[in-house]
Amino acid sequence: MPTRAQVPWRLRGTPFRGSVAIRGGLITRARLTGSAWQRLFRDVYLSADTVLDHRMWCRAAALLLPPGAAIARTSAAYLHFADVLPLGQPPVDVAVPRSVSLRPRPALRVERVNLPASDIEQLAGMPVTTVLRTAFDLARTPDLVSGVVAVDALLNTGHLSLPTLIRYAEERRHWPGGAQARRALRLAVPGAESPMETRLRLILVLAGLPEPLTQYPVPMANARLDLAYPELRLGIEYDGDHHRDRRQFQRDVARLNRLRLLGWTVLRFTADDVFRNPDRVATQVRAALRPHVLGN
Known part of the structure; x- marks a missing residue:
């Protein structure tokens, strides 16, 4: 050193x-x-x-950008404080106007796009696509789930409203990926607090189940549920690795007992369920819902 x-x-x-x-x-x-x-x-x-974290990589990439270019997509979302970066050290995403030349290189992914000046702002001295443009770009990704995850995360920053984003996307409906963006925005909701929560919600919605409420408070139990069907007192939770901590586990047990005493059923799922067994997740939630809203 x-x-x-x-x-x-x-x-x-x-x-x-x-x-x-x-x-x-x-x-x-x-x-x-x-x-x-x-x-x-x-x-x-x-x-x-x-x-050397991703913010430093973005600062380094910004030094290479020609006028009119900007940090974009997942890197811009990260700078807007949205948790959408994949694991590992991903390349920095940048967008450049079609009239500008900038070649890709290791750790730098370049996309040539229509990029008006109104879609760029300065963040900590770096040119970055606005939160609105960033959300629209990520909603256009071919992977529907990833697009919705990104939009939910950007909505959760508090610097973007879904109606504003829908209007922005409608004005650009003929841009490449415009139809995909509209589909993603129909599935996006404010209130999701983590990408895994969004992924869990999408498993249910894309399986044809009713849309659950996000971050539903249960004041009498001093609890808040990731997803809930309150009329049925059915809660659905994503349990991340932090729940394995002994003290967190003890708090979880006490919280779950309080909810049960109030008549709530809580189904809990892990990353393995979400990524490897989504059909099983949907089947279990469907079974919990069937006596009440789905019929025989």
Whole structure:
């Protein structure tokens, strides 16, 4: 690990163009090849003692963007505080106008699109597609579930309303993927607090089951349910890995007991259920609903 003394303070903690730093007398070309630095792109560097997360990758990519281009899609959603990044270290998504040239490279995925200036804003000094354009772009993805997950996550940031997004998409109905976006928006709902919650909800809805309410409060049990059919007192929960913690498990048991005493049935599902056994999830919820709303 390099000592901080080896790193000029003006180059600490953020990516920079090596050629600019050299011209400015901040560092020599010889020193830039040393172990104090990590090279992210050609001519783009970061001090080796700086944590390299996706935000840093976005800052590095922004240094390469020509005028009129922007961080886009999943990377833009991440910068808008929506949890939609896949596991691992994904490439930075950028959008460039059709008249601009920027070649893809490792860790940089480039899409040439219609990108008016009104669809770009500055976030922490980076050009980023607006939350509205970001949601529309992600809703157009061929994977319907991923599109709805992204839209739900962006709605949950509180900086986007579904009616506004629907109007925006309708005005661009003839853009590539416009029909797919409209389908995704018909399935999106405000209130989902995690991508897995959205995936669980979509298993039910796409199986033809009634739309559950999201984040339904049960004040008398001091509880809130991920998904609920309140008229039937049926709750549906996604249990992530944090529920394996001993103290969390004890809180879950006490909460579940309070709900049961109030007449609630709660079905709990895991990532394995959602990704590997969605049909079983739908079958179990259908069985719980059938005596009340689905008939024989």
